[in-house]
Amino acid sequence: MTTRSIVERAGTFVGLVLVAIIFGALVGPQFFAPTNLELMARQMAIVSIAAVGMTIVIVSGGIDLSVGSMIALCTVAIAQLLRLDVSPLLAAVGGIAVAAVCGLINGVLITQLRVVPFIVTLGTMLVIRGAAKGLGEERRIEAPATWLNDLLRVTRGETLLPSGIWAVIALSILIAAVLRYTRFGRHVFALGSNERMARLCGVAITRTKVVVYTLSAALVGFAGLLQFSKLSVGDPTVAVGLELDVIAAVIIGGGSLSGGRGTVAGTLIGAAIMTVIQIGCSQKGLANWVQQIVTGGIIVAAVALDRIRSQRATA
Amino acid sequence: MNPAPAAGPPRFAMRGIRKTFGATVALDGVDLSVEQGEICGLIGQNGAGKSTLMSVLSGALEPDAGELSIDGQPFTPHSPVDARRAGVAMIYQELSLAPHLSVMENIMMGAEPMRYGLIDWPRMRDMASRALAALGHHDIAPDAVVGTLSVAAQQLVEIARAIAVGCRVLVLDEPTSSLGRADVEHLFDLLRHLKTQGHAIVYISHFIEEVKTVADRFIVLRDGRNAGGGDTASATHDDIVALMVGQAVGDLFPRSPRVRGEAILEVSSLERGSVSFALHRGEIFGIAGVLGSGRTHLLRTLFGLEPVRSGRVRVGVYSGVARPHERWMHGMGLLSEDRKEEGLALALDIADNVTMTKLSPFGPAGLLFPARQRSAAARWISELAIKCAGPAQKAGELSGGNQQKIAIARLLHHDVDILVLDEPTRGIDVGSKAQIYRLIDALVADSPGQRPRAVLMVSSYLPELLGLCDRIAVMHRGRMADAVAASSLTEHDLLMAVTGGTAA
Numbered sequence: 049m050t051t052r053s054i055v056e057r058a059g060t061f062v063g064l065v066l067v068a069i070i071f072g073a074l075v076g077p078q079f080f081a082p083t084n085l086e087l088m089a090r091q092m093a094i095v096s097i098a099a100v101g102m103t104i105v106i107v108s109g110g111i112d113l114s115v116g117s118m119i120a121l122c123t124v125a126i127a128q129l130l131r132l133d134v135s136p137l138l139a140a141v142g143g144i145a146v147a148a149v150c151g152l153i154n155g156v157l158i159t160q161l162r163v164v165p166f167i168v169t170l171g172t173m174l175v176i177r178g179a180a181k182g183l184g185e186e187r188r189i190e191a192p193a194t195w196l197n198d199l200l201r202v203t204r205g206e207t208l209l210p211s212g213i214w215a216v217i218a219l220s221i222l223i224a225a226v227l228r229y230t231r232f233g234r235h236v237f238a239l240g241s242n243e244r245m246a247r248l249c250g251v252a253i254t255r256t257k258v259v260v261y262t263l264s265a266a267l268v269g270f271a272g273l274l275q276f277s278k279l280s281v282g283d284p285t286v287a288v289g290l291e292l293d294v295i296a297a298v299i300i301g302g303g304s305l306s307g308g309r310g311t312v313a314g315t316l317i318g319a320a321i322m323t324v325i326q327i328g329c330s331q332k333g334l335a336n337w338v339q340q341i342v343t344g345g346i347i348v349a350a351v352a353l354d355r356i357r358s359q360r361a362t363a
Numbered sequence: 364m365n366p367a368p369a370a371g372p373p374r375f376a377m378r379g380i381r382k383t384f385g386a387t388v389a390l391d392g393v394d395l396s397v398e399q400g401e402i403c404g405l406i407g408q409n410g411a412g413k414s415t416l417m418s419v420l421s422g423a424l425e426p427d428a429g430e431l432s433i434d435g436q437p438f439t440p441h442s443p444v445d446a447r448r449a450g451v452a453m454i455y456q457e458l459s460l461a462p463h464l465s466v467m468e469n470i471m472m473g474a475e476p477m478r479y480g481l482i483d484w485p486r487m488r489d490m491a492s493r494a495l496a497a498l499g500h501h502d503i504a505p506d507a508v509v510g511t512l513s514v515a516a517q518q519l520v521e522i523a524r525a526i527a528v529g530c531r532v533l534v535l536d537e538p539t540s541s542l543g544r545a546d547v548e549h550l551f552d553l554l555r556h557l558k559t560q561g562h563a564i565v566y567i568s569h570f571i572e573e574v575k576t577v578a579d580r581f582i583v584l585r586d587g588r589n590a591g592g593g594d595t596a597s598a599t600h601d602d603i604v605a606l607m608v609g610q611a612v613g614d615l616f617p618r619s620p621r622v623r624g625e626a627i628l629e630v631s632s633l634e635r636g637s638v639s640f641a642l643h644r645g646e647i648f649g650i651a652g653v654l655g656s657g658r659t660h661l662l663r664t665l666f667g668l669e670p671v672r673s674g675r676v677r678v679g680v681y682s683g684v685a686r687p688h689e690r691w692m693h694g695m696g697l698l699s700e701d702r703k704e705e706g707l708a709l710a711l712d713i714a715d716n717v718t719m720t721k722l723s724p725f726g727p728a729g730l731l732f733p734a735r736q737r738s739a740a741a742r743w744i745s746e747l748a749i750k751c752a753g754p755a756q757k758a759g760e761l762s763g764g765n766q767q768k769i770a771i772a773r774l775l776h777h778d779v780d781i782l783v784l785d786e787p788t789r790g791i792d793v794g795s796k797a798q799i800y801r802l803i804d805a806l807v808a809d810s811p812g813q814r815p816r817a818v819l820m821v822s823s824y825l826p827e828l829l830g831l832c833d834r835i836a837v838m839h840r841g842r843m844a845d846a847v848a849a850s851s852l853t854e855h856d857l858l859m860a861v862t863g864g865t866a867a
Contacts, residue, residue, distance in 0.1 A: 228733065229726070229730050229731050229732065229733070230729060230730060230731055231722045231723065231729065231731055233731075234715060234719065234722055234731060237708075237711060237715065238708055238711065238715065238719055241708035241709075241710045241711050242704070242705070242707070242708040242709070242710075244699075244704060244705040245699075245705055245706065245707060245708050245719075246708075246719075247668065247687060248666075248668065248687060248697060248699055248705055248706070249687070249691070249719040249720045249773070250686070250687040250688025250689075250690070250691045250692075250720055251688070251719070252688065308708065308710045308711065309710060
C-alpha cells in the first residue's frame, strides 16, 4: 500500500473523528458513554448494511435507487410469512430472498434492456414499493412476536452488542474480503473503472452485473430484516428515501459515482459520520432541519475535498 | 486553375510556426498561406505535425514562435471561439453538431436572431434556408432533426453553420473519411462552389488523389517542417509521396533470426469476402492502412469485440466465432489502439491492469491474494523496465510509454501465442518505442527455450511496419490486398498503396 492510499483512507476517518469531537464537545462527555455508542451502532445498522451492498453496486459503476422499497417489501414479506406460521428463521431467509429476487430483476433489466441503472432502478423503486403495498394490503402487517424482534435489542449481560450488529460486522468483513480477495471482486472494480477494458479482458460483463445487483439486494434484504426487527411489524411505507442516505454513506466514504472506487470500510465510516451528526443533533436538542442541513453540507464537502485531493494526486 | 495572384496580402497566412512539447519539436518553422478563392491541400504522414498545426490555427494551442494573419492583419487566437470570430472555421472528422436539435438551430447556434429578447423563429428559418441555398442544397429542410440526417448531410449543416456566421477560412480535416463515393463528389462540387465565392479552404487528407482532384495547391509537412509543395496540376502522385517520405529507416528495428512455423491464425473471406490471410508462428504480420480503412475493425472482429458478419476465423485448433474471454483462452491477446479509453483502467493499480485477464493462479480455492498479484506484476515491471513506484501505483499516474508497456505486459502475463497489436507505439516517446520494438522482435525470435509467438500488428507509422514485419498487407476502404514480403517493399511503395495510388 502506498502512502497516498493510506492518506486517502485516513481522510474519511479523520472526518469522523472531527465530527465526533465537535459533537462530543457540544453534548458533553456522556456522548461517548458505552450506552450512547451502542445506541449509535443500533441506529446505523440498517443504513450500514444496505450501504455495504450499495458499495458493490457503486464500485461497479452502477446505482440502485430501489433500496428503500426493497426494505419495505422485505418487512412485509417477513410479517406475512410469520403470520403463515412459518418458522422465524425461514421467514427471515424468505424476506432476504424476496429482496435478492428484486436485485436479480434489476440486474437482468439493466443488462438485457441496456437501460442505464438510474432509470431501471427508478422504475423498480416504484414497482417494488407498489408490490410492498399490495402484499401488505396498504397497511401495517402485525406479526406474532418471535426472536426476530430482538435482533437489535440489547440482552443485558450476554454480549457487548446485539446479535444484529454482530451480523452487520461479520457481513461487512465478508464483503470487504470478497471485493479484495476474489476474482469477482477485481472484476467489479475493472467493470466500474473502465467497462470497455473489462470487455477487452474477457470479463463476463452481463453475469458480473447481475451478480452485483443480486448480492447487493441480498444485503439490503438483511437491512430489511433489521428494519422488521426494529418495527416488529411489516410496514409497506417504511424506509421511503432511505436509498439516498445509503448512497450518501458510500459517497462520503470515498466511493465514486463514476465507478471503480469505494471501500467497505470507507462506507461504514461514512454511515458513522451521518449517524454521529443525527444523534449528536438530537441530543443537543437541535431541530431536525438543522440536522438535515448539516448532513447535506457534509456530503457536498466530502466529495469536494475528495476531488481536490485526487486532482492534486494526478497533477 | 489558380486565380490570378491577388495583389493584396493572402486571405490567411501562418509564418514560422514553432511548437514544442517538452523535448519533442512538433512544429519547426512551418509556413502556410492560402489566397482568397483557393483550395490548398495539406498532406503529411501521421506525426508530421498536421494536427498540431491545425490546433494552433484553431486557437486550441498557442505557438511558441511564429505569427498568423488574416487579410494581412495579425491574428492571435486564444481559443476556438476567437478563431471562429475572426472567420476561421474548422470542420473535423467528428462533427460537432447537436443531434437532437433541428438543422436551423444547429446552423444558427450561438448567433440566433433575437427579437424582444426571444428567438425570432421565422428569421432563423429564413437565415438557415439562405445558408443552405448558398451551398446549393435546398433539399435539406431547416426543420429536420440533425440526428436523422445522413453523415454527408450533417457535414453540409456544419459547413452551412460556418458560412452563416461569416467564416472566410474553412479548414476541413479528413472530410471524406466517412462518406460514400457519390457524397465525396458532391462535397468536392461544394468546395469548388465556395472557392468561386472567395472562400479560402485548407483541405487535409491522407488521400493524395483527393487532394489532386480538389485542391489548387498542396503543401507537404514532414517531421514538423515544410517538406515542399506546389501546384497539384503539375505534381504527380509519385512526386508527392517522395516529399512525404523521410530519411531511411535506421537500426531502430532489431531483427533476430526468425523461423516461420505453422499457421495459427487463419482468416478466410472475412467481412464479405474482402479479407483473407494466414498468420504463422515466428512471424510478424503487418497491416497498413489509413484511418478508416477498416484495419482496427478487422482486429476487433478477430478478437470478438465486433460481430463476424461473414467468413471464417480459425485460431489454433478453434474455428468459428468467439467472444473476448474465449479468445484469451485460445491464446490470443489484443492490445487496444485506445490506451486510455479501452486499453487500461487508469484508476486501478498496475497489478490489477497487468493481471486482469488471468487472476486464477493467485491463491487457493478461487481466492486471490493481492500480494501474489503484485509480485507477478513486479516481474513484468522489471522485465519491461517500466518506470513506476511499484505494482500498487495507479496506471494513470505513469507516462504514455510506461502505460503502453503495462498494456503489453498483460499479453505477456497471459502468455498468449498470438499478439494482436493495434498501434503499439502510438503517442509514446522514442526510448519506449525502441524498447517495444526489441520486445516484439524477441517474441517471434527463434531462440532456444521458447516457442516463437505470432504477432499481428497494425500501424499508421510505415517505417515501423517495414522495420519489424516479415509480411505486410495493405487495407484500403475495407478490403485487404495480398500480403507482400516486407523486404521487397520501400516506404515509397507502401505509402503509394496506403494512400490509394496503386496496390502493393
